[in-house]
Amino acid sequence: MARAGLTTDRVVAAAAELADEAGFEHVTLTALARRFGVKDASLYSHVRGLADLRTRLALYAGGELIDRIAWAVAGRAGKDALTAFAGAYRAYAMEHPGRYAATQIRIDQSLIAASPQMRRTAEITYGMLRAYGLREPDLTDAVRLLRSTFHGYCALESAGGFGADRAVQASWDKAIDALHLALTHWPREARPDGDDR
Template sequence: MPRAGLTADRIVAAAAELADEAGFDHLSMSALARHFGVKDASLYSHVRGLGDLRTRLALHAGGELTDRIAAAVAGRTGRDALAAFAGAYRAYALRHPGRYAATQIRIDQSLIAGTPALRRTADVTYGMLRAYGLAEPDLTDAVRLLRSTFHGYCALESAGGFGAARDVRASWDKAVEALHVTLTHWPREAEEAGER
């Protein structure tokens, strides 16, 4: 019988806090049970296990990240939208390291399709990039460039990987500006095909 007061949503919210405090890789059912003052078995009435919990956390955190990015880019286009997008992404990754780590796990695409907040991720990202005149397959390539750049920078920054005296924020701003220049002068797939 489910313990009174415990719900899947409460468990995921607590998991998000614990992941930020201890790290996503250290999240466990036992740690959550201790948080709630219950036995591990009490959690299994609400989540199927650690894999299910991590997937739920990934969906939860992905929705939070998308909401912050969408709010930041609203009403902006071009470089301003890109800078707002990048800033919201970086702020979330640095403020919520455990949740952010959860957004990087591979999850079933059918689960993503059934999650409105995550479907908005594609809408927001592709909408911003269409302002640069990009269409498929260039849109997918540009999304991969942005994701790998933002993720790599945030991962290095959070791990203290930048040791030079140069201000980390100044380098971030320069990277965003370089991405803007790249997107503005993107080598379009259709143009390349016509040149062959």
């Protein structure tokens, strides 16, 4: 029987707190059970195991991240939207390192397809990039460029990897300027239908 007051939502929220406090790699069923003062077995009424818990945490954190990004980009387009998107992404990664780490794990494609958070993430990201006039397959390439840049920068910054005297914020601003130029002058791939607009 499930412990009174223990729900899947509470378990995942506690896992998110634990991830930020101790690091995503330290989110285990044992650590979480200790937090609730229960035995590990009590959690199996709410999650199927560690992989399920971490997947739920990734979706939870992804939802938080896209909510923050959506609020930041609302009513903006072009460079303003890109700057707001990037700033919200970076702020979340710095404020919630464990939750952010969860968003980087590989999730089964069927779960992604069924996830409202992941659909919303795609809609907002692709919507911002369509304002630059991009279409597939260039949209996918541009998403990969942004994700690689944002994630790489955040990972290096959080690890103290920028040692030069130049202010980290100044370099971030330049990176956004450079991304805006890249998106504005994107080398569009020829389309099979001949429509390269």
